[in-house]
Amino acid sequence: MTPEIYLSSPHLGELELQYVQEAFSSNWIAPLGPHVDGFEQELCAATETGYAAALSSGTAALHLALVLLGVGSGDEVLCQSFTFAASANPIIYQGANPVFIDSETSTWNMCPDTLETALKDRIARGKRPKAVIVVHLYGMPARMAEIMDICERYELPLIEDAAEALGSSYRGKPCGSWGKLAVLSFNGNKIITTSGGGALLSNDEALVEKARFLATQARDPAPHYQHSVVGYNYRMSNVCAAIGRGQLAVLETRVAQRRANFDQYVERLNALPGVGFQPEPTGFFSNRWLTCITIDPALSDGVTREDIRLALAEQRIEARPLWKPMHQQPVFARAPFYGSGVSEQLFENGLCIPSGSNLTAGQLSKISACIEETFSLPQDEHLPSETA
Numbered sequence: 084m085t086p087e088i089y090l091s092s093p094h095l096g097e098l099e100l101q102y103v104q105e106a107f108s109s110n111w112i113a114p115l116g117p118h119v120d121g122f123e124q125e126l127c128a129a130t131e132t133g134y135a136a137a138l139s140s141g142t143a144a145l146h147l148a149l150v151l152l153g154v155g156s157g158d159e160v161l162c163q164s165f166t167f168a169a170s171a172n173p174i175i176y177q178g179a180n181p182v183f184i185d186s187e188t189s190t191w192n193m194c195p196d197t198l199e200t201a202l203k204d205r206i207a208r209g210k211r212p213k214a215v216i217v218v219h220l221y222g223m224p225a226r227m228a229e230i231m232d233i234c235e236r237y238e239l240p241l242i243e244d245a246a247e248a249l250g251s252s253y254r255g256k257p258c259g260s261w262g263k264l265a266v267l268s269f270n271g272n273k274i275i276t277t278s279g280g281g282a283l284l285s286n287d288e289a290l291v292e293k294a295r296f297l298a299t300q301a302r303d304p305a306p307h308y309q310h311s312v313v314g315y316n317y318r319m320s321n322v323c324a325a326i327g328r329g330q331l332a333v334l335e336t337r338v339a340q341r342r343a344n345f346d347q348y349v350e351r352l353n354a355l356p357g358v359g360f361q362p363e364p365t366g367f368f369s370n371r372w373l374t375c376i377t378i379d380p381a382l383s384d385g386v387t388r389e390d391i392r393l394a395l396a397e398q399r400i401e402a403r404p405l406w407k408p409m410h411q412q413p414v415f416a417r418a419p420f421y422g423s424g425v426s427e428q429l430f431e432n433g434l435c436i437p438s439g440s441n442l443t444a445g446q447l448s449k450i451s452a453c454i455e456e457t458f459s460l461p462q463d464e465h466l467p468s469e470t471a
């Protein structure tokens with residue numbers, strides 16, 4: 084059954100169509116073109132970074148980041164475990180090995196202490212990791228001061244997976260501007276979309292230039308087709324960039340709308356027994372891409388995350404468990420993991436609820452009411468496993 088209310092659906096406006104029409108009438112559909120240049124410049128301004136390469140996806144951007152850092156066969160890359168698989172898959176594309184790091188409870192992102200423990204242990208085992216991938220999950224910045232400090236002390240390049248965090252900032256500095264390289268995604272469910280796309284950001288001009296070169300099949304400067312290294316077809320088209328420019332123009336409004344959704348959910352649901360929300364410590368500013376709730380089974384009168392998810396599904400409201408950690412995924416079963424159960428707990432008890440910037444007040448109210456009702460059901464109407 085298709086949902087009536089989606090978790091996060093595209094939200095388009097007037098400006099996108101105007102830019103796309105311009106791309107059509109000038110016959111600049113592809114490849115590249117003036118909207119790509121414009122979009123890159125506007126992304127730099129929005130993220131306070133020096134250089135941006137517009138690409139075909141966030142995954143492609145992560146892959147190129149690893150290529151640029153020289154990650155290759157047999158290398159180890161330290162990666163946040165609590166994330167979407169696209170954060171880790173490119174490590175495998177390079178023939179390298181992921182080492183997964185658990186989260187901490189104040190942001191749900193990479194735990195700096197665990198990162199350092201893992202680093203010491205990998206080095207003691209004679210394996211010096213080549214890079215660190217930190218993720219700003221659901222738009223919440225990771226503890227960047229501590230993580231940057233560790234990366235600097237160990238002279239490790241940091242890649243920021245800011246795919247979910249465009250418009251977020253930490254200590255006033257945007258997500259995407261902290262790492263040696265950073266990645267954005269404009270997939271259909273992200274805070275802004277180009278239908279599909281991504282970007283690689285850096286303050287290092289040479290790195291971004293090289294990314295553009297690699298993303299367009301690594302063509303050497305010659306009149307014929309000549310290649311000295313293996314390239315990729317990872318560039319963004321001018322039409323997609325046109326959509327992106329229109330979307331980027333309303334980013335601030337989209338962030339405000341998503342944050343307002345979050346505030347409304349807190350107001351309606353915070354008093355329910357055992358219900359919690361992703362925290363936002365002082366100095367952290369999340370775009371609140373998705374509102375995430377947790378249900379503490381010790382306090383919730385027998386109501387579980389699954390009870391709520393199924394009750395919402397019955398009313399054709401899409402909700403999803405939080406990301407299943409990478410160290411629990413069959414595909415990464417053999418990867419080393421450092422942690423203490425934080426991300427496992429979040430996966431067990433957490434739920435993403437509809438968070439689109441185009442949700443109506445009526446829809447928000449319907450979703451909250453459905454969750455409230457789950458709590459007012461008599462105990463024995465919950466899932467059998469909870470009544471035993």
Ligand SMILES: *Cc1c(COP(=O)(O)O)cnc(C)c1O
Binds near residue numbers: 141143167
């Ligand atoms: C969406 C996402 C990606 C991948 O971006 P695509 O544009 O879909 O390839 C990577 N990491 C995280 C955390 C994401 O949410």
